[in-house]
Amino acid sequence: xxxxxxxxxxxxxxxxxxxxxxxxxxxxxxxxxxxxxxxxxxxxxxxxxxxxxxxxxxxxxxxxxxxxxxxxxxxxxxxxxxxxxxxxxxxxxxxxxxxxxxxxxxxxxxxxxxx
Amino acid sequence: xxxxxxxxxxxxxxxxxxxxxxxxxxxxxxxxxxxxxxxxxxxxxxxxxxxxxxxxxxxxxxxxxxxxxxxxxxxxxxxxxxxxxxxxxxxxxxxxxxxxxxxxxxxxxxxxxxxxxxxxxxxxxxxxxxxxxxxxxxxx
Numbered sequence: 001x002x003x004x005x006x007x008x009x010x011x012x013x014x015x016x017x018x019x020x021x022x023x024x025x026x027x028x029x030x031x032x033x034x035x036x037x038x039x040x041x042x043x044x045x046x047x048x049x050x051x052x053x054x055x056x057x058x059x060x061x062x063x064x065x066x067x068x069x070x071x072x073x074x075x076x077x078x079x080x081x082x083x084x085x086x087x088x089x090x091x092x093x094x095x096x097x098x099x100x101x102x103x104x105x106x107x108x109x110x111x112x113x114x115x
Numbered sequence: 116x117x118x119x120x121x122x123x124x125x126x127x128x129x130x131x132x133x134x135x136x137x138x139x140x141x142x143x144x145x146x147x148x149x150x151x152x153x154x155x156x157x158x159x160x161x162x163x164x165x166x167x168x169x170x171x172x173x174x175x176x177x178x179x180x181x182x183x184x185x186x187x188x189x190x191x192x193x194x195x196x197x198x199x200x201x202x203x204x205x206x207x208x209x210x211x212x213x214x215x216x217x218x219x220x221x222x223x224x225x226x227x228x229x230x231x232x233x234x235x236x237x238x239x240x241x242x243x244x245x246x247x248x249x250x251x252x253x254x255x
Contacts, residue, residue: 003132024135025128025164055153057160058225062218069216086153093228094221095210 003027006034014110015043020052023060032063039070039078046071047109051082056090068100077101081109121182124163126171126196131163138183138192145185151249154229155190158244161222162194170196170240189231193243200239 004027007018015038023031038046048064050056064080071078081103083091091097103109120141124130135156142152163179171177174197183192209220227233232245 003136022132024131024160025168026130026132028128055156055160057157057164058219058221059164061221065216065218086150090157090225094224095215099215 004030006031008034008038010043013045015046016106017046017048018052019048019050020054022055023053023063024055024057025059028059028063031060032066035063035067036070039067039074039076042074042076043071044076046076046078047106048078048080049082049106050080050087051084051105053083053087056087058094061090061094061096064100065096077114079103079109079112081106119182119184121180123178123180125175126167126173126177126179127175128164128167128173131160131167134163134181135159138190141183141185142190146248147190148249151246154249155192155244155246158226158230158233158246159192159194161226162192162242162244165222165242166194166196166198166240169201170198172198189245189247191243191245193241195236195241198240200236203235203239203242 002021004019004021004023009016017034019031068078079101082105083102091100091102103112124134138159139152139156142155166179167173171179177197180195181192183190203223206223207214207220209217209224214220226244230244230246234243235241
């Protein structure tokens, strides 16, 4: 298994990105490239499913913040879902749960109203 | 195990995962809890990233030295770069409202949050992190 797996699908106006494995400084460029290609295209609603993410460091957090800010700038939405356990704690520890939109599941994210 | 284990890696970020995964494997063999292993992986990855990017500025001619030792109830890991060191006492708080949306500056906060001890040498180019074995939570 590769340290980081990224899969992207589009359906009914939503872009779903599934990220699994690890995001450290070793893998951050791969995630950055994948998300930048979506924000460069001004995708309106991007949902990143992190339920199978096992580890994220400050480099990974930085990539997510950059994508979030890019989407907000063109009027899009960038939301995260599926975070749990230790990985969710990293977001809370860094207070990023106050900046990024987090949802329990893909369904909850899809049905969420714009903040 | 109480002897120090040492290794050196070149200053390229792609090596980080290999090192933290190798250390995690040793911690699993020594029955560290899942939470403790997560914490060590996170803190070690942060320490290595700082050493490679900020300490050695990704200079391929410079190396990062890692040594670790497992004692009865804890693991101690030191990460040293060949840089000039930094002032670890005067880092801005990344959770301050005006810094929350900055893409960087959270590494040291995470190390301090997840480790039992984080210390630096006087020069500021070597960090030592310590984490206890931890106890697995009982399944409900």
